[in-house]
Amino acid sequence: MKVLKKPASVQWELTPVCNHDCIHCYNYWRNDKTPLKHPNIDYMKIAIAICKADPVHVVLTGGEPLLVFDRVFEAVNYMAEKGIFISWNTNAVMVTKDIAKSLRKWNATAFVSLPCGDSEICDKIVNVPNALEKIEKGIKTLLSESVPVSVNMVISAYNIDKIYETAKVAKKLGIKQFCLAPASRPFGADRAFDEMAPPADVVEIMCREAIRIEKELGLKVSLTGALPGCAFESEMFFQHFAYKKSCTAGKVSYAVDFEGNMKACARDNKTYGNLLKEEVSVIWSRMSEWRDGSLLPTDCKECTSLKICHGGCRLEACSSTGRRDGMDTFARKQLIPPSFKKEVPVYLWSEKTVFKVYSGLKWSKEEFGWRVSLGPRFTYVTDCTRKWLLNHRTFCLKEMENEFGLEIREVLKTTIHILVNSGIIHSDGTNINM
Ligand code: SF4
Ligand code: SF4
The missing domain is CATH 3.20.20.70 (Aldolase class I)
Structure with a gap:
C-alpha cells in the first residue's frame, strides 16, 4: 500500500x-x-x-x-x-x-x-x-x-x-x-x-435500531468503529452499514x-x-x-473481501483474544467470506451536470499526488486532477471527457464521485448549455 x-x-x-x-x-x-x-x-x-x-x-x-x-x-x-x-x-x-x-x-x-x-x-x-x-x-x-x-x-x-x-x-x-x-x-x-x-447479536440489534431511528426520528445514524464485513448476517444491514469505516x-x-x-x-x-x-x-x-498486513489473521489474509474490509479492528481482536493478529470479536466464522457484494454506487448525474469546486481548499503534497481537504474532510488526487480543480471553478463530465478522452469515462465518473463524497465539489443538479 x-x-x-x-x-x-x-x-x-x-x-x-x-x-x-x-x-x-x-x-x-x-x-x-x-x-x-x-x-x-x-x-x-x-x-x-x-x-x-x-x-x-x-x-x-x-x-x-x-x-x-x-x-x-x-x-x-x-x-x-x-x-x-x-x-x-x-x-x-x-x-x-x-x-x-x-x-x-x-x-x-x-x-x-x-x-x-x-x-x-x-x-x-x-x-x-x-x-x-x-x-x-x-x-x-x-x-x-x-x-x-x-x-x-x-x-x-x-x-x-x-x-x-x-x-x-x-x-x-x-x-x-x-x-x-x-x-x-x-x-x-x-x-x-x-x-x-x-450480547453476541449486538451488531444485528444496532443495525435494526439504527434503521428504525433513521426512519421514525429522522436522525442520521452511523455505526462507529471498523466493523468487519463478516459481522453482518442480513443483506439489508450489510448494504446499509458494512465497510462505511475501516x-x-x-x-x-x-x-x-x-x-x-x-x-x-x-x-x-x-x-x-x-x-x-x-x-x-x-x-x-x-x-x-x-x-x-503483518497484523492480519490468516482468515483475513485469505478472505476475498480483505481489500474493502481490511480485517476489522486489530485492537478489538487483541483485547478479546490477547493477539493483535487475532480475529475481531464481531467477526463470525460462518460468514467468512461475506457472501454479499457491496452495491456499486450509481452515478447520479448527467454528462452536462455542473459541478462547483468549493473555495478554500487546502493542498498538501504526497509522493503519489496530492491530499486535498476542506474542513475535516479530505481525499487524495493525482497531479492531473489537481491541475483540473485549480483551473476550473465549475465543470461537467463532458468537459473532462473532451480534455482527457472518452475512453477513461468510467475513471472520470469515479473521480467525480469521490470528490463529491469528500466534500471537495458539489452540484445543485443544474445542467450546462454546451
Ligand atoms: S474474514 Fe477478515 S477480511 Fe474477511 S470479512 Fe471477516 S474480518 Fe473482513
Ligand atoms: S485499531 Fe481499531 S479502534 Fe483503532 S483506528 Fe483501527 S479500527 Fe479504529
Whole structure:
C-alpha cells in the first residue's frame, strides 16, 4: 500500500483523568492503582510538533479533555490558526458558555458520549450521580453557541434495550447525528466487564435500531468503529452499514498520548516514540506493521473481501483474544467470506451536470499526488486532477471527457464521485448549455 508522508488525522489524548468512570472505557490505564494526574507537559510543544507534520484534523480526547481546557487553550488556538480542523471527544459535563464560545470561534465540533437516555442506567454506566442531566446541559450549551454536536452511545448489556429511547432524548436536545458503537472489552478489563458485555447479536440489534431511528426520528445514524464485513448476517444491514469505516491506524492516522508518545491508535498501549524527541515522520515510519498486513489473521489474509474490509479492528481482536493478529470479536466464522457484494454506487448525474469546486481548499503534497481537504474532510488526487480543480471553478463530465478522452469515462465518473463524497465539489443538479 502507498505510505503517506503526512498522516491526515491525529487523536491527541490531553489527560488520562476523567470525571466519569465508565466501565466500558477502553483506556488501558483505568485499572491503575495510583490515582491519575494531569500530565506535567508543555501542550504548546506538542501542538507545534503535530502541526509540523501537517494534519487535516486533530481530535482532542482523554480522559476528559475539557478538564484541562485552560491549560491547553493556547495550544488549541495555535492549531486552529494553522487551519487544522479540531474536534473534541467529550462527555460535555464541563462545558460552560465560554468554552462553547471558544469552540465556535475555532470552528470546532464536539462528539459527545451519551451512554443512555434513562438517567438511572446512565449513572450506573458512568459511575457518577445525575450524569444525564449534566450531559444534557452541556449539549444544550454547545448547541446554543452553534457548535456542531453529534452523540455517541456505546452499547452494552446495560443499555441495549434503550437505544431508541436514547435517540429520542438526543433528538429532543436538537441532535441530528447519532452514533452507535458496541462496547469493547478494554485491555486488562476485570470480571465486572463480563456482566455488561454486549450480547453476541449486538451488531444485528444496532443495525435494526439504527434503521428504525433513521426512519421514525429522522436522525442520521452511523455505526462507529471498523466493523468487519463478516459481522453482518442480513443483506439489508450489510448494504446499509458494512465497510462505511475501516481502520485508519498507522495508515492515515496516529494518536499521541498525554506524555507525547506516538501510537497507531488511541486505544493501543504500544508506543513507537515520543514526538517531543523525534519528528512525527521518523516515528510514523516505525509503524509499518499497521500497513504491511503483518497484523492480519490468516482468515483475513485469505478472505476475498480483505481489500474493502481490511480485517476489522486489530485492537478489538487483541483485547478479546490477547493477539493483535487475532480475529475481531464481531467477526463470525460462518460468514467468512461475506457472501454479499457491496452495491456499486450509481452515478447520479448527467454528462452536462455542473459541478462547483468549493473555495478554500487546502493542498498538501504526497509522493503519489496530492491530499486535498476542506474542513475535516479530505481525499487524495493525482497531479492531473489537481491541475483540473485549480483551473476550473465549475465543470461537467463532458468537459473532462473532451480534455482527457472518452475512453477513461468510467475513471472520470469515479473521480467525480469521490470528490463529491469528500466534500471537495458539489452540484445543485443544474445542467450546462454546451
Ligand atoms: S485499531 Fe481499531 S479502534 Fe483503532 S483506528 Fe483501527 S479500527 Fe479504529
Ligand atoms: S474474514 Fe477478515 S477480511 Fe474477511 S470479512 Fe471477516 S474480518 Fe473482513
